[in-house]
Amino acid sequence: MPLRRNRRQYEQLTDFDRGRIISLREAGWSNRRIGRHLGRSDMVVARCWQQWITEGRVYRRGGAIKRNHRRRLTEVGLRSRRPLRRLPLTPHHRQCRLDFCRPRATWSVTDWRRVIFSDESRFSLSADDHRTRVWRRTGQRSDPAFIVERHTAISQGVTVWGAISWDTRSSLVVLQGTLTARRYVDDILTPIVLPMLSSRPGAIYQQDNARPHTA
Numbered sequence: 001m002p003l004r005r006n007r008r009q010y011e012q013l014t015d016f017d018r019g020r021i022i023s024l025r026e027a028g029w030s031n032r033r034i035g036r037h038l039g040r041s042d043m044v045v046a047r048c049w050q051q052w053i054t055e056g057r058v059y060r061r062g063g064a065i066k067r068n069h070r071r072r073l074t075e076v077g078l079r080s081r082r083p084l085r086r087l088p089l090t091p092h093h094r095q096c097r098l099d100f101c102r103p104r105a106t107w108s109v110t111d112w113r114r115v116i117f118s119d120e121s122r123f124s125l126s127a128d129d130h131r132t133r134v135w136r137r138t139g140q141r142s143d144p145a146f147i148v149e150r151h152t153a154i155s156q157g158v159t160v161w162g163a164i165s166w167d168t169r170s171s172l173v174v175l176q177g178t179l180t181a182r183r184y185v186d187d188i189l190t191p192i193v194l195p196m197l198s199s200r201p202g203a204i205y206q207q208d209n210a211r212p213h214t215a
Contacts, residue, residue: 013040013048021048115204116196118163118170120179125156161188163196165203170196181215 013021017038024034031045038045073079089097104111134146159179163170170192175183197203207213 013044018048021045022052025049025052113166114200114202115206116163116165116193116200117206118161118193119208120159120161120175120210122157122159125158163193163205165196165200168196168200179212181212184212 017040020038021034024037025031025045029037031042031049034040034045035042136143136146140146159175161173161175161179173188173192175187193205197205
């Protein structure tokens with residue numbers, strides 16, 4: 001019982017009390033003197049000091065508390081996930097999206113089949129996609145075997161344009177250099193998009209508001 005009581009008293013020490021114990025021990029006070037001064041047992045003071053000597057810390061680990069928190073979150077259906085990354089949306093952006101979606105909320109499958117969706121996308125040709133994980137031991141962080149090099153310059157990549165509809169797709173256009181409004185018309189709209197629209201009466205061409213599309 002005394003050992004269990006001492007352990008409980010030790011765990012109930014505040015971080016401030018732990019700091020006081022370390023300071024007084026370093027000032028030359030004995031465990032008994034510190035215990036009497038703080039109203040704690042000699043054993044509680046000794047354990048705090050020993051933890052500082054052997055581990056270099058005086059705070060509680062909190063491992064069991066964290067596990068309990070995770071278990072409670074799991075029980076209510078919450079899981080740890082990577083956050084969804086997106087562009088910051090201003091109130092104006094949100095309003096524009098609502099204005100686009102509301103009139104189309106009642107569209108049927110037939111209506112959506114008329115839409116041709118298009119976009120450009122850049123694909124990195126470097127090995128690192130920022131999702132790489134490694135299994136290593138503590139202290140091996142700087143081991144070359146577990147390091148992924150990060151380039152300071154813009155990594156190599158390729159930008160492509162494409163369009164899809166419910167039953168067809170365009171050819172994939174590899175874009176060399178910067179896409180301008182002139183190039184968008186000459187390399188994409190005229191040779192690819194216009195023939196697609198001509199073969200699909202009533203089709204709707206959907207594009208975003210990138211500068212080359214709206215200039």
